[in-house]
Every structure is written in C-alpha cells, then in structure tokens.
Amino acid sequence: MLGAHSDVTALKEAEEDLRLRSAELKRSNLELEKFAHAASHDLQEPLRMVAGYMQLLQRRYENELDDKAREFIGFAVDGASRMQKMIEALLEYSRVGTRGGPLGSAICDAAVASAVRNLDGAIAESDAQITRDPLPIIAGNETQIAQLFQNLISNALKFRRDPPPRVHIDAVQNDGYWIFTVEDNGLGVPPAQTERIFDVFHRLHGRGEYDGTGIGLAICKKIVERHGGKIWVESEEGKGSRLRFTIPIRGDAAS
Numbered sequence: 001m002l003g004a005h006s007d008v009t010a011l012k013e014a015e016e017d018l019r020l021r022s023a024e025l026k027r028s029n030l031e032l033e034k035f036a037h038a039a040s041h042d043l044q045e046p047l048r049m050v051a052g053y054m055q056l057l058q059r060r061y062e063n064e065l066d067d068k069a070r071e072f073i074g075f076a077v078d079g080a081s082r083m084q085k086m087i088e089a090l091l092e093y094s095r096v097g098t099r100g101g102p103l104g105s106a107i108c109d110a111a112v113a114s115a116v117r118n119l120d121g122a123i124a125e126s127d128a129q130i131t132r133d134p135l136p137i138i139a140g141n142e143t144q145i146a147q148l149f150q151n152l153i154s155n156a157l158k159f160r161r162d163p164p165p166r167v168h169i170d171a172v173q174n175d176g177y178w179i180f181t182v183e184d185n186g187l188g189v190p191p192a193q194t195e196r197i198f199d200v201f202h203r204l205h206g207r208g209e210y211d212g213t214g215i216g217l218a219i220c221k222k223i224v225e226r227h228g229g230k231i232w233v234e235s236e237e238g239k240g241s242r243l244r245f246t247i248p249i250r251g252d253a254a255s
Contacts, residue, residue: 106142108135115150128165156184
C-alpha cells in the first residue's frame, strides 16, 4: 500500500508540475504577443513617416537630385519597408500560440489543398508539381496546419534549382505519432545549418538573392510544437530537402 501511495503522490506532483508549466507557457505567450503588438504599433508609425517623407523628398526635388542622392533615398525607403515586413512577421509569430484557435479535427488533405490554392500563382510561375499521398485527419487546428503546409511548400518553391520544383507530401504512423514528410528537389540545406533554419529571422541566403523575412520556418516550428510535435530537416546541399514533422495520434482524430 505504501508503494501505491507513493505512486499516486508522484503522479499528482507530476500533474501539478505540468499544470504550472502550462500556465507559465500561456503567460509567456501572452506577454510575447503584447510585446509584439506594442512594438508593431510604436514602430510602424515612425517607419511609415520615414518612408513617406523620403518619397516626398524624392518627388519634390527630383530634378535637383543627382543619381547618388536618388540611390540613397531608395536605400532608405527599402530599409523602412523591410523593417515593416519584419515587424508584421514578428507579430504573426507571436500569435501562433495565443490566437491559433482551438484544436479540433484537422483534415490534412483539405489543409494541403487550401495551401496549394493560396500558392496557385507561384506554382504556375515556377511550373511546380505538388503531389501527395492520402493524408490523415489529426487532432489540430486546420487553419494552422494549412499555414504550416503553405510555408513549407512556399519554401520549396522559393529555394529551387534549375529543374521545375517537385514537392511530395506523405505521412506514416510510428510509435504514437504521425510523421509527415514534405520532400523537394531544391537547393538543399548545408549540414551546419540544419538546426538554425528554424530560428527567428535566420536566413541561408542574402536578401538580394531571395525575398522574405526569414521567419517562415520559425512559424512552422511554433505551429508544430503547439500541436505537441517536433520538426526537423534532412538534407544535402544541392540534393533537395525532406522537411519532417510529427503530430501525436490522439483518439478518434487519427484515421
């Protein structure tokens, strides 16, 4: 009986520890969103003012400016625009855990179809081929799962080699988890960068080579972690990538 009592006590302590950690995570996420919202509000207005006045300066004194002055104004406007995009991306990142909506049943086939529709222009422009095996229904938020697939597919389209992009998505069950794979034939990731590509604002390439804020994969990671899984990449530089992530199989949602 003493052993049973000890087991119950340990279980209660573990449950209380989990409850406290969950409450702390929720509080931390709310604080992050408040910070991002404040940063967005406080920084966006002066950035708009800088860009607006620089453009006004360019229009009003265009005939009096030399090529170098026009180039400097262009740099200032571009810098303000990029900063605005980074602030918006940070705000989006902060809201993954607090405004993602409840976890219900997410139909992954529908989520991928939604992602493909949203990327229709980029897919047509690059002559990409997006294929998938039948995907499961999971316990999750379908809007966020669609955003997850959209970011991963978009990444494959952006970092492509000369051949048209080919992206294939599948999922298998293993040890209580669905393991999803998004495989492409793109540029690949250097071994030294496979951990860092999920960091906020981390970029593998210079801004002049590819557009973007460097936060798309960080958002993917946060979405996967909100659903109780993990995400990683298997890749060789120049030989494409396999982005893999797990989602726990929970009750009737698995099929």
